[in-house]
């Protein structure tokens with residue numbers, strides 16, 4: 001079982017990340033996946049988070065407790081959630097938006113300038129897809145094709161190609177990072 | 184086969200004769216309004232299988248129980264939303280809400296204004312007897328200032344609703360007011376409402392002999408009926424804001440509003456067809472002829 | 473039952489595998505079941521169901537109307553059902569409270585309709601965005617007078633879909649309001665929901681009367697105990713009322729008629745309990761402790777049960793799918809064998825009291841309360857199991 005938290009600020013497509021991951025894994029990836037998002041006052045502020053639990057068996061407890069993977073696309077979200085990341089967990093951040101100033105020895109950290117890449121591709125709104133590509137490469141949670149299969153219905157039809165391009169950009173960058181042993 | 188009896192009273196055709204005698208007090212004006220309703224159906228040669236009566240609770244609310252039509256005696260105040268569901272599920276039915284002033288404008292006031300706003304295709308006949316009769320003559324949202332009621336034993340000091348004004352402002356497309364003694368006028372208004380589509384509201388000022396009249400020492404039913412009739416002044420198209428009713432004062436009656444506007448279902452069908460094109464599944468047909 | 477069973481109308485069935493939240497799955501279940509009327513009023517955490525229905529119904533063919541309040545929603549449903557459509561609404565605690573009077577009317581008029589309650593923490597406005605299971609007794613007793621309803625409790629978005637279809641089938645079969653008592657956690661949780669092809673979905677429709685017009689008695693029970701229904705406009709010119717009534721639907725205000733009328737409302741559910749009640753049980757055969765739960769809590773409870781088994785405590789589970797009517801006989805049977813029944817639920821004690829009553833003092837019954845806002849910590853349930861096994 002893997003617990004994942006995606007976090008950032010409203011408008012970055014944080015909820016979408018978990019929806020894409022959950023749909024891909026449960027429908028095309030042969031896994032069980034349960035996705036939750038923060039409702040309540042927390043969801044009204046600037047910090048935004050979504051949770052995904054992925055398992056080979058049915059998910060029983062519906063919320064994450066200690067995530068193995070934390071994706072943070074804003075400083076505020078990083079600071080809010082970093083402490084809950086499990087030992088040996090993976091922290092993934094947007095390089096330009098998060099200063100990972102709180103040092104933890106026992107985690108792996110990977111970062112990508114996702115928002116900058118998205119801007120280079122023409123629209124910062126697809127930063128979340130760059131991030132999903134990167135996330136897929138780093139965590140190897142499923143194949144990139146499986147992830148991309150989930151896009152129809154979750155992003156507007158006319159933007160699917162652009163979203164895939166963004167995903168590929170992040171995926172390649174992630175593979176390179178792994179090859180180079182960068183962490 | 185028995186020989187066809189000539190119908191003595193048009194009411195009998197639409198009444199559940201097996202439920203007569205009714206519970207209304209002798210001299211009560213509600214029966215008079217039912218007679219006008221029956222007469223309107225007869226004159227229009229209406230398809231009685233396709234007319235439904237919905238009532239809430241109260242003396243007037245009992246009308247549903249006596250009409251030999253599809254008839255629904257619902258809960259206090261909820262006749263209008265019940266009728267809304269009935270109409271939308273079965274658009275070919277002509278839906279008539281028959282209820283008291285307390286039911287329609289007190290506990291059910293929110294539904295009244297919203298059905299008017301939507302121009303929901305239904306006819307509301309509101310028997311206004313200035314009080315909550317069924318429960319013993321309590322003050323209502325329609326009780327005139329100074330009139331006495333069981334919960335206003337020193338006279339009413341709350342401003343009453345001017346129902347035609349309320350309904351017009353909310354969006355109703357047909358608004359009339361009569362007294363119960365204006366039998367032919369009430370009948371005609373009901374006929375007009377039967378032949379049109381949209382939210383029609385007919386207020387009928389009707390004496391409650393047993394409670395309101397007695398408590399206010401206004402004489403017996405016929406006296407009061409006659410009094411209302413005499414005090415009334417027909418002013419078609421009068422500005423509805425001028426239709427306040429004062430205690431034993433002048434009663435302006437007439438047809439005040441009669442205009443065309445798409446009904447809820449018309450608007451829904453038109454709008455969604457425009458937005459969704461061929462994908463839209465048009466719903467229902469709201470014909471009444 | 474002579475009810476008509478048929479295959480679902482493919483127009484409403486979104487066949488395929490989807491990643492949906494429970495609220496959306498409720499709407500899809502309704503559409504698959506043939507629901508073509510939705511009258512609702514927005515309330516967190518149920519609103520997504522209304523949103524989904526309003527987006528889907530225009531291409532299916534039917535009506536969505538956002539009513540002025542929940543009093544209006546429930547009244548419109550009863551009207552729509554008598555107009556001939558399958559009708560549904562969705563709400564949460566405060567709206568459920570407002571609906572109670574007309575839930576009684578629906579029972580009295582024997583009107584099929586479905587209400588989903590996506591429960592949140594109460595009382596009052598309470599926790600609009602956070603979960604609870606605090607309306608279970610209100611579902612059972614909320615309206616005044618004596619009557620019986622059916623309530624189901626889904627534990628996942630998939631079950632929100634399945635049980636909404638089931639709810640419609642039951643309500644059409646027994647002419648009774650049926651509640652889908654889900655909660656914020658399930659309502660907002662996304663999981664895979666598989667919607668089968670229409671021909672694999674069985675839907676039930678109320679028994680329509682087609683006999684001679686002058687012979688129709690709206691409240692005369694058929695052999696199966698359920699009266700035939702007609703809809704407005706069919707030419708029967710029938711009457712129905714919320715007052716105590718006879719077979720003709722005419723009001724009769726006396727104790728004798730009350731006895732017949734109300735007893736019928738009770739009997740038509742109680743006499744069919746064996747057909748209505750569904751539950752799931754696991755390893756109860758040799759269990760010393762049985763954990764009884766429903767809805768989201770039943771998933772959390774399994775975690776505790778797994779831990780208990782690892783610790784060597786013979787533990788079994790019962791998951792109620794039907795909460796009302798209550799599986800009284802089953803509980804009594806379990807109580808005779810087990811040492812204890814542990815009942816975790818997200819409230820201060822509701823279904824617990826029912827379990828306690830049905831156990832007839834044959835075993836101890838332990839409540840594990842949670843006052844809402846979150847699901848149980850499985851460890852709290854585990855501790856209760858451990859304690860109960862001593």
Ligand SMILES: Cc1ncc(C[n+]2csc(CCOP(=O)(O)OP(=O)(O)O)c2C)c(N)n1
Pocket residue numbers: 240241242243244259282283284285286287310312314315316317318323
């Ligand atoms: C929810 C609810 N509240 C109160 C009542 C009691 N009640 C029955 S009839 C009635 C008043 C009816 O007044 P109106 O609608 O003016 O009808 P009338 O009897 O005057 O014709 C009231 C308050 C009720 N039946 N239901």
Ligand code: SF4
Pocket residue numbers: 206207208210211212213242243312316317390391392393394395
């Ligand atoms: S109490 Fe008044 S309104 Fe009711 S039946 Fe008698 S006279 Fe009519």
Ligand SMILES: [Mg+2]
Pocket residue numbers: 241283284285310311312313314315316323
């Ligand atoms: Mg009155």
